[in-house]
Amino acid sequence: MTAELPPAHAPGAVIEARDVTKDYRMPGGVVRALRGVSLDVERGRCLAILGPSGCGKSTLLHVLGGVDVPTTGAVTALGRRTAEMSDAALTRLRLRHIGFVFQRFFLLPMLTAEENVLLPMIEAGVPPGERRARARALLARVGLSARLRHHPGQLSGGEMQRVAIARALANRPQVLLADEPTGELDEATGREVGMLLREVSTEGLAVVVVTHNPEIAALADRQVRMKDGVIT
Amino acid sequence: MCWLAATVTAALAAAPGLAAHRGPEPPSLALTDRSARLLGVRQGDVIEVARTAAGPWRAFRVAEVYRPAEYPTEISRTRVDLRLHLADLEALDGAGDNVDSVVVRVRAGTRPTDVAARLNTLPLGFRAYTSDEVAAQGSSTFEVIARFHRAISVVTLLASSVFLLTIMTLRGEEMRRHVGVMRLVGISRRSVAASLLLIAAGVALAGSLAGVGLGYALSAAINLYYRRLFDTPLVFSVITWPVLAETVGLSVLIGLAAGAATAWRLLRRPAREQLGR
Numbered sequence: 001m002t003a004e005l006p007p008a009h010a011p012g013a014v015i016e017a018r019d020v021t022k023d024y025r026m027p028g029g030v031v032r033a034l035r036g037v038s039l040d041v042e043r044g045r046c047l048a049i050l051g052p053s054g055c056g057k058s059t060l061l062h063v064l065g066g067v068d069v070p071t072t073g074a075v076t077a078l079g080r081r082t083a084e085m086s087d088a089a090l091t092r093l094r095l096r097h098i099g100f101v102f103q104r105f106f107l108l109p110m111l112t113a114e115e116n117v118l119l120p121m122i123e124a125g126v127p128p129g130e131r132r133a134r135a136r137a138l139l140a141r142v143g144l145s146a147r148l149r150h151h152p153g154q155l156s157g158g159e160m161q162r163v164a165i166a167r168a169l170a171n172r173p174q175v176l177l178a179d180e181p182t183g184e185l186d187e188a189t190g191r192e193v194g195m196l197l198r199e200v201s202t203e204g205l206a207v208v209v210v211t212h213n214p215e216i217a218a219l220a221d222r223q224v225r226m227k228d229g230v231i232t
Numbered sequence: 233m234c235w236l237a238a239t240v241t242a243a244l245a246a247a248p249g250l251a252a253h254r255g256p257e258p259p260s261l262a263l264t265d266r267s268a269r270l271l272g273v274r275q276g277d278v279i280e281v282a283r284t285a286a287g288p289w290r291a292f293r294v295a296e297v298y299r300p301a302e303y304p305t306e307i308s309r310t311r312v313d314l315r316l317h318l319a320d321l322e323a324l325d326g327a328g329d330n331v332d333s334v335v336v337r338v339r340a341g342t343r344p345t346d347v348a349a350r351l352n353t354l355p356l357g358f359r360a361y362t363s364d365e366v367a368a369q370g371s372s373t374f375e376v377i378a379r380f381h382r383a384i385s386v387v388t389l390l391a392s393s394v395f396l397l398t399i400m401t402l403r404g405e406e407m408r409r410h411v412g413v414m415r416l417v418g419i420s421r422r423s424v425a426a427s428l429l430l431i432a433a434g435v436a437l438a439g440s441l442a443g444v445g446l447g448y449a450l451s452a453a454i455n456l457y458y459r460r461l462f463d464t465p466l467v468f469s470v471i472t473w474p475v476l477a478e479t480v481g482l483s484v485l486i487g488l489a490a491g492a493a494t495a496w497r498l499l500r501r502p503a504r505e506q507l508g509r
Contacts, residue, residue, distance in 0.1 A: 067416060067504050088420065095418025106413040106507070123419050167417065 014174050014206045015041035015064050020073035022059050022229075033059040035229040036073070041175060041208055046201035048220035049210045056229040057210040058179050064208065065098050065177045066090040078174065095124055099168025101197075103180035105160040107152040113139060113163045114148040120170045131170075138166035142196060158189035165196060175206045182216050194219045260295030262315040266463060268297045270312055281314065283324055290324060292316070299465075305370050307462040336360075393486045396439070400432055400490040411498045412506025425495040429488055436487020440480045447471055447479075 022034040033056045041047060041064060049057050062068040063075055067090075069083045076082075078097055082090060094100070107116045114135050121131035139148060142162035152160050161181060168176055178197060182190030194209075194216040201207040201221070209220060217223050225232045258278055263271070273279055275297050280289040292314075300313070316324065338347050344362040351360035361369075407428070414424050451469040458468045498506065 062504055065416075068502070091415070091418050091420050093418075094416065095420075098418075100416050102413075102507075106409065106416075108410055108413065119414075119419070120417050123423055171418075 012042040012044070013040040014043050014078055016074075016076045017060075017064060017070075018074045018076075020060075020063060020070040020075060022056075022063055022068065023071045033229055034063065034070070037226075037229070037231055038073075039064075039224065039231065041206045043174065043206050044201060044204045045222060046198055046207040046209065046220040048217035048223045049208065049226060050212070050214070050217050050223060051226035053212075055226045057226055059229075060226070061177050061179050061208060061210050065100060065175070066093050095120060096171050097174050099171075099173040099176045101161070101164050101168050101176065101178040101181045103183040105152070105157070105164045105184070107160055107163055107167070109152050112149050112151055113144060113155065113159075113166075116152070116163055117166045117170050120167060124171050126171070134170065135166070138169055139163070142166050156189075157185050158192060161185060161189075161193050162196065165193070165200070169200065169205075173205065175208070176200060178207070178209045180210055180212065182211065182213055187215075190216060258291040258293050259317065259320045261292040261317075261320070262296040262298055263294050264313045265297050265299050267312040267314070268294070269463075270310065281324060283326065290320075292320070302464045302466045303370070304374065304466060307464050307466060389482060389486075392439075392443075392483070393490075396432075396436060396483075396486055397490045397493070399435060400487075400494045403431070403435075403494070407494075408498060408506050412503045415499075415503035415506070421499050425492075425499060428495040428498070429491040432487045432491025432494065433484050434487075436483045436490070437480070439487075440483030443483070444471070444476060444479065 017037055017039045020034050020037045021032060024031045024033060035056075037056075037060060039047075039060070049060065051057050059068070063070055063082075064077070066075075066077055066082045066085070069075070069090075074081055074083065077093060080089075080093075082093075085093065107113075108119070111119065114132075117135040117138055118131055121134065126134070136145070136148065139145060142165055144159060144162055144166070147155060147159060147163075150159075152163070155163065161184075165176075165181075168178075176197065181197065182193050185193060190213065194213075197207050197209055198219045207220075209216065211217050261279075261281070263273070268274065271279065273294055275294050277294050278291050279294060280291050282289045336347065336351075338344055344364070348360040348362045348365075411424055411428075415421075448471060451471055454469040455467055459465065
């Protein structure tokens with residue numbers, strides 16, 4: 001068990017990025033994916049990051065979520081610099097405070113919808129009765145009460161993404177990071193998922209959505225555009 | 233009734249036609265069931281026996297057909313075993329009092345090795361062996377076969393280990409993305425490694441249990457076939473508890489090793505790489 005992390009040092013900002021660069025060593029040489037990005041992710045606000053493929057949106061999301069650490073600059077997540085945190089501490093940060101939603105849903109196919117939502121709570125040590133009740137409540141909230149026992153293969157794309165959102169919210173995180181959450185969905189379903197993310201942000205979560213889709217971006221409180229690793 | 237065993241290889245005439253033997257009742261003998269089948273005679277028939285093919289032939293009535301204790305070394309032999317009364321055997325052999333081996337049964341609580349050692353100090357002109365020594369002399373072939381079996385089992389275990397590793401590698405590749413997802417949602421390396429070990433041990437246990445089932449089925453088939461082939465109640469294939477424990481234990485250990493290798497390979501890569509990012 002870990003101690004609760006201290007609150008963000010700036011009012012409203014749960015994650016702060018300052019002059020962040022991120023380099024990847026590739027066979028052809030070093031690729032700079034982020035070039036001096038500064039950004040605040042604020043509680044209760046939905047932020048959309050737009051930009052063409054390869055501009056560094058997903059890299060920024062990973063750096064904000066503690067999946068990667070910056071090469072230079074600083075990311076402060078809930079008051080702690082991610083570059084100074086161990087791998088185990090970053091893992092705990094993601095488990096308890098940051099929820100992820102992916103374009104391809106990435107649900108575990110051998111588990112049911114309910115079990116997928118239960119998984120992060122089991123790791124976090126939530127008592128069995130409470131986690132089951134919470135999983136059911138979350139799945140009910142995303143409109144999937146009747147799909148608890150269904151495996152991902154038995155669900156539509158929109159349903160899978162809603163299960164993924166329920167999973168991301170399971171440990172009551174402070175931040176929800178969504179990487180192209182509507183990329184694999186039709187227009188109507190994508191809009192529903194976008195509305196759901198918007199709704200979540202109004203309840204006090206910080207939501208960051210990386211998207212190509214201007215319609216989804218329009219649902220956000222704030223939009224930033226990226227090009228070649230820079231916020232324009 | 234007491235019979236003496238004799239092996240008659242050169243001169244034996246099956247003469248069921250003599251069942252209606254005239255004259256004085258011939259002496260009796262006992263035949264093993266296999267010998268009776270070989271000769272085509274039954275209890276009550278009269279057969280003629282001679283020491284050599286040149287004769288003289290003597291008639292005997294088959295008083296008993298019995299099933300002897302079977303020995304693995306003798307199952308493929310096609311010789312005819314007769315048991316005659318000592319007087320008849322001596323008369324047939326013409327050699328008078330002539331014994332080439334004697335079996336001594338020791339009292340309960342007496343150590344056969346002590347008796348054999350004591351007998352060997354006596355100047356009787358023979359050598360005493362314990363039944364264990366006799367068995368060891370007669371089972372040298374089986375010891376060689378057992379060594380072959382051990383070698384085969386080692387090769388089989390090695391092959392199955394490679395197979396298991398291959399399965400785990402393939403499963404590991406299949407699970408690469410799942411591991412990446414688990415890491416991203418905050419599942420610790422330890423939990424992921426534990427789940428991979430559990431899966432590997434489960435695969436190994438299921439595989440070894442299936443192997444045990446297959447082993448029992450094959451063992452039963454082998455016994456059925458060779459018992460019929462050699463017409464014997466001998467057991468040719470046995471799966472013992474120690475063998476079972478060793479097999480299942482080794483499989484699970486190999487599975488855990490394969491799981492550990494897979495976990496190490498998957499968990500040393502960053503989560504985002506496992507998701508193909």
